[in-house]
Amino acid sequence: MSDVNQIDGKALILASSAIGAGLAMIAGIGPGIGQGFAAGKGAEAVGRQPGAQSDIIRTMLLGAAVAETTGIYGLIIAIILLFANPLITKYMELSQ
Amino acid sequence: MSDVNQIDGKALILASSAIGAGLAMIAGIGPGIGQGFAAGKGAEAVGRQPGAQSDIIRTMLLGAAVAETTGIYGLIIAIILLFANPLITKYMELSQ
């Protein structure tokens, strides 16, 4: 068992992973703004053409799904940094 | 019991988790702007077509729910960083 009472390379990598995960989530600003715009235009369009409601909502949701992707990418990178830890794995390999 | 009067690897990881959690919340800018846009367009549409009020509001809320997701992702990552601490768990495993 090694001494955990000082800063070591593992700790530095894991600490930076926490910050990297936080940064990656900032991508979520984009889908939030974009999908909210779509929600507003969708509500406006439904008010004008209630008969086309299902077509409008289908298009809005399809477009919003496309707009979600980069938020998901950010989430995936954050989850990799927090749970899969490929950088630590690499470090342990190199340090053997 | 170890000496907590110096900076160690655990402290560095937990400190970075606090900053990572704060960064992750910044994602909330997006849904705030987007859903506010939807609120404005919804209010405008209801003013124009009061008869379509329930359809307009339903569409607005559906779109706003979609726009909320990346804000929730940020919140979840922050909660994981503050309460589940997978990075510390990893660190303690590696340091045994």
Place this chain on the structure above:
Amino acid sequence: MSDVNQIDGKALILASSAIGAGLAMIAGIGPGIGQGFAAGKGAEAVGRQPGAQSDIIRTMLLGAAVAETTGIYGLIIAIILLFANPLITKYMELSQ
């Protein structure tokens, strides 16, 4: 009592918690912009259809309430960082 001018693990975590709390509040940019947009569209709509005023305001407030959530999430994370200190609790547990 320890020397309070020396940085130790607890101090590093608390310092980072203060910064993390500040970062989390930045989320408040979003609701501020979005709800202001809703306020503007609401005022415009009331000017156009004074008869629909109560419906317009109700829709505006409902949408604005939805837009508030991510600002509240940021506030909650900041309060947890400042008052509940789960990271310090974790640190003290691990250091026993």
Place this chain on the structure above:
Amino acid sequence: MSDVNQIDGKALILASSAIGAGLAMIAGIGPGIGQGFAAGKGAEAVGRQPGAQSDIIRTMLLGAAVAETTGIYGLIIAIILLFANPLITKYMELSQ
């Protein structure tokens, strides 16, 4: 086997890779906003000309695909930083 209980050059590079990966994901703000705008305009257009729905959606998706690219670039750079680690390879070469 080398001593992993202190910070070394490998750790610093891998730690910075975590932060670089997080930063790269921020690019995702752009496609999120842009594609959400396209979703909103697409929904509006479908509401106005339901007969042109397939043309509208095809154009919206084509434009959204173009708008996705820089989000993908960010994701690729993040994946390279996390998994391909060219910087560490370079470092190990230079340190032989």
Place this chain on the structure above:
Amino acid sequence: MSDVNQIDGKALILASSAIGAGLAMIAGIGPGIGQGFAAGKGAEAVGRQPGAQSDIIRTMLLGAAVAETTGIYGLIIAIILLFANPLITKYMELSQ
């Protein structure tokens, strides 16, 4: 063979290259927003004038290609930082 168990100049340059590469990708916010705007206006225009569809899409794609350039510049700088490493080359020259 040199000692890689401490931070040296090479490590600092390569670590900073990881962060520089991440920062350069942030440029991608711009094309993402801009091309998404073009996608939305293109879809709207196609809905209004389906007969002009090919002219509209050609103009949209031409404009979007122009809007892509700064995202590509960011990608190129990131790739140079990760793979061509001119700064390390310079450093090794100066250190001989």
Place this chain on the structure above:
Amino acid sequence: MSDVNQIDGKALILASSAIGAGLAMIAGIGPGIGQGFAAGKGAEAVGRQPGAQSDIIRTMLLGAAVAETTGIYGLIIAIILLFANPLITKYMELSQ
């Protein structure tokens, strides 16, 4: 030959050059958004007045060329930081 196994002034300057180059690329957000806006308005205008297509596209491209300049400035500064290294030259002069 000097000792490259510790951080020296040359390494610090070159490392900062990597970060400076990354920061300079962020300027590219602007042309990306602006030229994308021009692409969208151009596509809209071509849809409305197909007869004026060549005039519209010429104006759009002229305006977009003007909007590109600050992205190019950022790229030039990044290339100077990565390849011309005037700061290191200055440092070596002063250190003789």
Place this chain on the structure above:
Amino acid sequence: MSDVNQIDGKALILASSAIGAGLAMIAGIGPGIGQGFAAGKGAEAVGRQPGAQSDIIRTMLLGAAVAETTGIYGLIIAIILLFANPLITKYMELSQ
């Protein structure tokens, strides 16, 4: 001749100059967005009033020239930091 194998004051100032130069370029976001907006409105106006094309383009370019200035300011400050080095000159004076 002084020892360049450790970090000294000159290196710190030159390293910070690299980062300052990168930061200054970020100003270029503004002209990029603004001039792109002008390009879009110019293209739209030319489509509507082809007869006024030369007046429209002259106004667009005049306004765009005004919008360029702060991007140029940023470029000048970056060039001063990279090539004129007034801070290092000051430092050498004070250190004599």
Place this chain on the structure above:
Amino acid sequence: MSDVNQIDGKALILASSAIGAGLAMIAGIGPGIGQGFAAGKGAEAVGRQPGAQSDIIRTMLLGAAVAETTGIYGLIIAIILLFANPLITKYMELSQ
């Protein structure tokens, strides 16, 4: 004559001045966007009312001059930091 081969207070202040100067230039984003908007609206207005061209351009330039001020403030602060160095003067006074 003092030893310039280590980091001293003067170097730290001058290094921070380089970064402060770069940060101050970021203000230039604002006038760039705003004046570009004015350029676009000016070009549009000239296209609609060519007879009012001189009045439109005069108003656009007057408004743009007002919008330039904060960019100039940033430039002045940067020039003070790079050339007038009041902080170093203060430091040398206090250190006598």
Place this chain on the structure above:
Amino acid sequence: MSDVNQIDGKALILASSAIGAGLAMIAGIGPGIGQGFAAGKGAEAVGRQPGAQSDIIRTMLLGAAVAETTGIYGLIIAIILLFANPLITKYMELSQ
């Protein structure tokens, strides 16, 4: 006379003042965007109602003066940090 060849408290405060002054100038983004918008709308309005030119310009300038204030606040704080140095005064008091 104190030793200026190492970093002391005074130097740290003055160095941070340089960065604080640079950060404060970033506020100038806002008035730049807002006043530019006012310039654009003013030019548009003058084009439409040349007879109301003086009223339009008076309103535009009044509104722009209101929009300038936060840019002035930033400038004042920067000038205080660079020239009035209340923090150093406080520090010298506390250090006696």
Place this chain on the structure above:
Amino acid sequence: MDGLFEMILNFLNNTDRFALILSGSAIAAGLAMGAGIGPGIGQGFAAGKAAEAVGNNPEGGRQATIVMLLGAAVAETSGIFALVIAIIMLFANPLVSREGTAVVLAASAIGAGLAMIAGIGPGIGQGYAAGKGSEAVGKRPKLQSQIIRTMLLGQAVAQTTGIYALIIALILLFVNIFF
């Protein structure tokens, strides 16, 4: 421990507490002023809409201008909050007389400065509302009171996240939460 980190730690431990706290406060004052981006954008929007309203309807122009100024005054609040926080840090710094580790108090100042940046949002949003309110009153001067009431209600809602940030900043500056 490695040299670089040892250097940083030694630096932080050897710099005296007042210097650390006051230098953190200098950066924090600069950060707080970033809030001013909001009112600048928002009030500029209001100025543009008011100028437009004056052109469209010179009779309603005076009322439109008054609504613009009223709305813009509301939008100014986040800029004022930030200025007050910055002035407190520069001239009446409560952190220097506080017990506790200097690094934590310096970080509290920076956290307070970061929190104030939230003020960008209310500044932009309330300014937008001021502009739309001004436009609406310019078009229908008779509905002035209803329009203003709606505008102010909406602006009040848009203020909340700016208030949250102010509270967090005040807690960080004045309340002894960590020691």
